[in-house]
Amino acid sequence: MDWEDRLDEWELDLELNATLEGSEWVTLEKAAEETGVSRAALRTWYRTEQIPSRLVDGPHGPQRLVPLAMVAERAEASPRLRKTAERRLADEAQLELLRHRVDQLELRLADLERRLNPPEDR
Known part of the structure; x- marks a missing residue:
């Protein structure tokens, strides 16, 4: 060129x-x-x-x-496009709820690990 x-x-x-x-x-x-x-x-x-x-x-x-x-x-x-957008928003909301649940479970797991393995005093 x-x-x-x-x-x-x-x-x-x-x-x-x-x-x-x-x-x-x-x-x-x-x-x-x-x-x-x-x-x-x-x-x-x-x-x-x-x-x-x-x-x-x-x-x-x-x-x-x-x-x-x-x-x-x-x-x-367009009803079809509206339903697609609503479904996408519902999927995003569900994903956010699942993320929150995973965060809560990680906190609970960390608490259980601390209880089962207390720090040793030297």
Whole structure:
């Protein structure tokens, strides 16, 4: 890659960042990361015109952007996605309870070990 190609790529990166900065339009990857919606679902949504999208020049060619607020709103309206999020939260809560139980058991075990093996006075 020569300097001219690298400079052109860098300028495209700057233009893309300027386009996205202060804007609610984000890449599919960012929308999926922020909302938990798969990229396949996002593609279906913009192809069936459930959400708008637009193409912009990106560092590696055309890049699809979607409005993050509309994706979040559409995801919230989806019973399937809501159940997935609720299940994930329930799993996290259960994991936290289990961590607490393990901590309590470790404290009890340490207490029992101290009682069974008292320190020797010299």
